[in-house]
Amino acid sequence: MADVHGRCDTAFTEVRNVFERQLESGNELGASIVVDVDGRVVVDLWGGWRDAGRREPWTEDTITNVWSATKMVTNLAALMLVDRGKLDPYAPVAKYWPEFAENGKDGIEVRHLLSHTSGVSGWEAPFRHEDMYDTERATRRLAAQAPWWEPGTASGYHAQTQGHLVGELVRRCAGTSLTDFVADEIAGPLGADFRIGAAEADWDRIAPVTPPPAESVDLDRIDRDGPAYKTLMRSPLNAETANTAAWRRAELGALNGHGNARSLARILKSLALDGTVDGVRLLSPETISLIFDEQSHGIDLVLGVPLRFGIGYALPETQTLPYAPQGRACYWGGWGGSLVIVDLDTRTTISYMMNKMGSGVIGSDRSETYVRAIHDCLR
Template identity: 30%
Template sequence: MDIQGYCAPGFEALYDAFAANFRDHGDVGASFCAVQHGEVIASLWAGCADRAGTEAYEEDTLANVFSSSKGILALIALQQVAAGKLDLDAPVARYWPEFAEAGKAGITGRQLLCHRSGVIAFREKVADDLIYDWDAALAQVARTAPWWEPGSQQGYAPFLYGWTLGGLIEKASGETVRDLYQKGVSDPLALDGGFGAVGHRSSRIADVGPLKKPLPELRPNAIGRSIKEDRQGPVATAFTNPVTLMMGTNGDQWRNALIPAANGHFSARDLAAVYGDLASEDPQLLDRTILAEATTEQSRARDAILQTDVAFGCGFLKAGSAEDLAFGGNGGFGHPGAGGSVGFADPETEVGFGYVTSRMGQSLFMDQRAVGLKDCLYRLL
């Protein structure tokens, strides 16, 4: 495999760690980037971007990073807090009156961000194409009842997170999610991608697909077991209502839509730039006081949807002791995406980390590919 890119002196071993993902772990097209103290210490890419194997994967190639999108959406929400437009402890219904329907009048923005709202899935079967219609999705969310008493337990919202939080952001700010992203995140850092796959600095898009040979799991697949055990339960419903949430990711409808919990298309350089800024002593994207609060643990529990123990700040997963959630030091925070992509910040070392792949593994957290790169990087720091 011909590895393209750059490693700073002393970090050359990252070439081999990245190449191992192609040689041993099934990568076909991927990129990796690490930033420290605001400087790129590695930016690597290799492979092909299309299924036919004719289009080279480049540094600015965008791939669907699935739930790694959530960290970027959370950042936009926090920027509205910094601007005085959003109070996280006020009811969402203050800004979005329709959201008060079906027992949601008391839900706060903070509960949305740390996955304690109970609004984790559509209650009724919805049309397959609903997810491509932003206004219709927001209206459906507003009508949806929580699955349990808001605040009573932690339950990750795989897809509704994007519409609940995105709707709140738009109602509170009077601007669209895409416009806020552009001026608040993308333009300051000159990012390649964004939500959806169109209208960004880069037009290179990778097709995503499953790994031909599954990687050994770093933890038991409790989510898959829960889905099989109860096809109508909250875990299954959260991931499969509608089925297009899991099946349409290379189509034009998916790429043109705004599905901010799951259809962010970014390069590894993008994720490393965002989290490198947030890990720095003087971040430009967010006020330090608000960032400190947002990255303080807000909820820790055995998650009712993820079926494992995890801790959340405001929109970010907190670093844990498990190998697939070890975001550098204890103060690390970030967000992985289904299939293997991940971005995280480590304030202790001022590292921002990004790994993006077009070949999806079965984990919702980091898998062997990102873990191997992370472990190699930290041996060299």
């Protein structure tokens, strides 16, 4: 039997109970859940197992690959540069990265990269996922290619490319790599156990990801010249790749952040708290307001579901994530079900990270169960 550890306020006892039931049923392998309300941690739970063989328990300092929840930190880095006056979200990307203007991309603005509307949602073939590890070369290739749809007209999830695109802007505007910026300007000052990639000294406390259930895809129904196929199907990513040394050593700002619910909540609650956490200022309220400048709302050209994007984050959309708050809130998560929801109206941050990946596009049955239980407790 897997035990649940940590603490929660008595008002949130049902969240612990739900977590225990998920672990006991085997639906959950190992995970961590954190809820922060107005700067106070009211839930900080962890439990289960690091490994599929259920030999190594998930402990307080266990971290895991958080997949696209990484994007939330990467885009926070860009917004911090906006806040410092080094990056204008409404300026052409080419103002900071001249080479990006090639092949008709001179009109693409920074906000388009941050909202998945640039048309550069994947790499032109031939391209293998291992090619992402050479950050400089992979980024040059993105600068050289043409967009796959008219920029700014619709979102098409930049599943793998957003980290390279935004990371290059960080490098050019801050004079340092995305990995170092996150370490020195975000995780370090906040004391957050999060990193792009993973330091080798931390590998023994990483919970390897367990792939999601196999899903059949009717390739005959997918336009092979469309963004969905070219982004996701030309070189499908095997989830177990995240458990390799090469993956952990790479800088993949869209995909390979390592942390847990506590570290993601610690970082992203800055959005709920007017930009400042325990005296560490990351953003101004004025910059945070940019998140809610809607950039797209409709069927995403890559994921095929309704999505609404502001600058840097997804905004509430009743069909795709109906259990998220529908007011002034933002969210995103990672492949398999990890999720961070920031509700600015109630100054609440919910963070859930796990190693056993579920099915589905955004969120999972488990993340929905936890979020609904948390909201019931909040009420």
